Amino acid sequence: MNCKECEILITRKIAGEATSAEEAFLELHLKDCAACRQEYSELAGAKALLLKDSGCQEDAGMVSKVFAGIEREENKFRQGFFPRLALRSLFAVAAVLAVVFGYDAVYSVISVSDYTKILDFAKYSFSGGSEPVVKAALLHQQASELSAGSVDYMAVASLENALYSIDKHDNVRMIAILKDIVKHKAAGSFSGGAAKVCNDVFGGGVVVEAAACCPNARRVQDEILLAIESERTQNYDYAIRIYSDISKRPGIDGYTGSLTAMLAERSAESKLAYQRATKLKGEQKLKSLVKSLDYLQVVKTAEKEGAKTRDGKFLVGVSLSKAGYGLKSALVFNELKNESENGSDGKQDKKFAAAVRMNLGVAAEKAGVRSVAANSFNEFNSSGLTSPVNLSSYGIYVKYVLEPGSRPPNIVNAASARVQLDGKEMIRVQPHGEKWSVGEAFAEVKLWKEYDTFCFDAYNPGKNVLIFDFRVRAKTGDIKGRTFKYSIGVKPGASRVAIDLREATYVNGEPVRWNCNVHEWVLKQNIFGKTPEVFYVSNFRLERTRPAALLAEAQGK
């Protein structure tokens, strides 16, 4: 036996796999060969050293954990995967049945309880940006239509086409379809919802159009919805009319009354500006009209009288954006941007260039063109200027609009946020944890009792669903000092996280109960409780997305 063969036997002996014959041969060789003896003792010593590390202790509760994990997986399969597939099929089957056999066939296939699932499915499947909101709303309306018994196959087909257009990013086609739906289906329960859908797509101007198409919208829920959307788009008179009307009805508390007073004040200011505008001409008129918040009038005036200067174009762009026409507005600002880059506007005004970029970002964001929005905001940020307008009025914070795969340079890591509702009227978001580098800049204080949903955008750069903790602490009331902790799951990519604050309601200024719920669809995304190392959050905001809840409460009294 030579030393090379012995080397193999040494390894086999140390691995405990040498046969007795091999061991005998090895022993003989080692007696004569000092080098191999040295080799053997070295390797045996190495293995002995390795065995000194006994590892970690056994987890005594592993059996129960494993069975809990198995159960969770089985539930997930039953409740998650299958319904998703089933619901996809459900839509297809419903549409076909509706076309071939009419509504009765659809109704016999889909039970009422399925509509909730359909809505859940819509929420679960799409997240981030305005498009998913529209998708969810469309699916919801589809469900409502079916459940209300007023479905016709044209409506179903139109909705399907609209959804298809969203997938293809063909916003123009989608808008045309939705307009068509509003005009032709403007009756009964569908009208208010259709207005909401349209408003999500292109804002206040269409809400008015939709409202005009909806003379029969008498359901309070739809009316409040219309009022809120009108208010959001500065159509105060219309909002006031609805609120005043609703507040006179029995069973409605002072909620709408206080809003009416607030809106009336704003409306008076707006009217004053409008009166001034009628006496002016050219850009001065446009400026005054902008102050009057009648953005559609600004656009009409500009079309009639022309907006030749860059300031005039800028005002038209802002007005289009405010009126909800994101795409048109983006085109105006894009033209202004090109002019300023080419120097064809004859001026080198950095401040103006930055304002154009910021507004282009806002408009592009509204139009759902996130890549343009992100680029514009980044360009605006690099200008080093502060925002020339109140960005919060857009509901957008420029720094953190992200393209998929990108990340804001000033966020290193983020763990959790603590939201404090002070029991009276304020909400404050505080960064929590030393790694949260966004600092106090995130803190936002608002009157929270007018809102029902606490929202923020989250961006998960990983491949897996991320889970993070969200804490809400009660500052007053019976449960003062109690912290509510929620685990929230965010899918890879950009998502909108919404936390329902509907339970945090008041009677005579005093808290009656105090709770927060995370939407179910967020929680469904938990997979094995694994947390990726980093994610990004931005755009903390309060929203009034659920007037139905307030209404239900009022009606329940």
Added chain:
Amino acid sequence: MSQLTDKNDEDLMLLTGKGNKKAFEELVKRHTRPLQNYFYRYFRNIEDSKDYAQQVFVQIFQSAKRYRRLSKFTTWMYTVARNLYINEIARRQKVRFSPLEFAENKGTRRNMVEDAVTGTDTAHFVRKSLDALPAEFKEVLVLQVYQDLKCAEIAKLLKIPEGTVWSRLHYGLKLFKKEYEKVTGEHEL
């Protein structure tokens, strides 16, 4: 129960495939510690190791019906575990951020537990030296020395020739020894 404890892993797995949960429970009891330690040798985090071991068991249970007695149960189990480890490593490398938990929990109870396990004794140097080895050598050492797999099984699991396993084991041990001397030398300095 006594009958189940007498049975080998493969029989228990076949019983699990037929819906016998007690048989699976016995399997979990037998392999919890080795599996947990397998992950611990790579991730050096007790909680993560427990979680990954749990995931492996869940996956094994879900595929129990498809199990055939073509190879040893442990080979199969470590194949599942290795795939999980590889996926996790790929994911971590892609993200490349330091775990927040680590940054935030400095000095917390959990770290104290980790320290107690880590220590500053021989075992600590052994871990440090093992972690410093190239992945292919470490993998063979972990499977042979700690997980007690035969070299033929390791070859099957890693899909490499058996001769390669022997050679990796041989040179892996030598490299480890060298590394250990380096680490302890540094410590003495």
